[in-house]
Amino acid sequence: MITPDGALTPPEPTGFDLADPEFRAAVVDLLGGLAYGELRAFSQLAADAELAPSLAQRSELAFLAEQEIGHYRLLADRLRSLGVEPEQAMQPFVAAIDAFHERTRPTGWLEGLVKAYVGEGIAQDFYREVAAYVDPDTRDLVIRVLDDSGRADFVVTAVRDAMAADPRVAGRLALWGRRLVGEALSQAQHVAVERDALTALLIGVPGRPAADLAELGRMFVRLTDEHTRRMERLGLTP
């Protein structure tokens, strides 16, 4: 296709057809899971804000929560534009996402920060990977929603300052980071087993581009690498 300014754009990959019920179900699943994740993360960050040692830090975490609910609104609007009530799309993911949060309830301010950074980080990387296999409109929205610019600096500084003041917390927080990832993977497996359409996005169906086994392997390597990078930025042993 030639655009008005003469640039050549690659042809649209085939198979991204929202009229195809199975593909549409997968997109609705992706948006629904992400939407409930944002709504739940909002609650978690708002609750964690109350643990903040200062009003300045409390408001920083409240701003992160605000960002999540703004993202939720975009996802809910997109679901409605696809003719799906957000509540209906979110419902299949409530149990797994709630279970993740129940099992990883922070017992203090620092655990909350590490969870906001490391736990949300790996979940968001995963959604971003899945977004490679959906239509461009959905993909653009997902990538926009996952943009966490600004989140990093505040959390990294706060965690590093706390460890400088008391180096003993580093070991406990490193364990906590590993537990977060373990619980996230465990709940992701539950979802994968139950949501065929969503899983088919990754492992493919005839006529639609998807990941082969080698690409899936590379994806898990990327997720792990990014997790390691985040732990290291916090000053924690991965």
Added chain:
Amino acid sequence: MITPDGALTPPEPTGFDLADPEFRAAVVDLLGGLAYGELRAFSQLAADAELAPSLAQRSELAFLAEQEIGHYRLLADRLRSLGVEPEQAMQPFVAAIDAFHERTRPTGWLEGLVKAYVGEGIAQDFYREVAAYVDPDTRDLVIRVLDDSGRADFVVTAVRDAMAADPRVAGRLALWGRRLVGEALSQAQHVAVERDALTALLIGVPGRPAADLAELGRMFVRLTDEHTRRMERLGLTP
């Protein structure tokens, strides 16, 4: 004063001078109290959202919380533009506002809704009254922040629906509404005793427009009338 398009604007009332330390302290108090009120209301609404009986209602309450934190940001920015750190301006109000919330912790979804509507309502009316006695820039910001358009409809519908389904809740919620106002007035009195500059806004100092005793009396009548109107809109006996 004649503006470029020839319109006549009224002269600025005298006494609204931010270079006057006492007046400035009162404005900082107004903004600081309001800012902490918004930050605390954000936490309360976010926590109440978790009590919602449906995901749709949960997201409605999360949107209200989002509105509060947006307001907080405007107030914090204004405080910084006056050369005051928001944390410093908020600190004198933490004890009273926290005490109000501790004493009025909702035990369920409906109590949370009534609190969001009735408790926030009377607090916001009070701030709006006080804003009549500050400089126009501060007043415009306060009135903008207190704009709760959209909040009303969702809460009124939800509370009325619940009472239609179970008329017995009306008596309990009416008592709850009265308790909210009693606790709000009690904490407001603590603040009035402790914050001289803020109190002086209302009762006046030489050279600055303020309320006389008759006007203070009318203000309390207006606050009570508005409270009664809100209770009635919810279908509750004031």
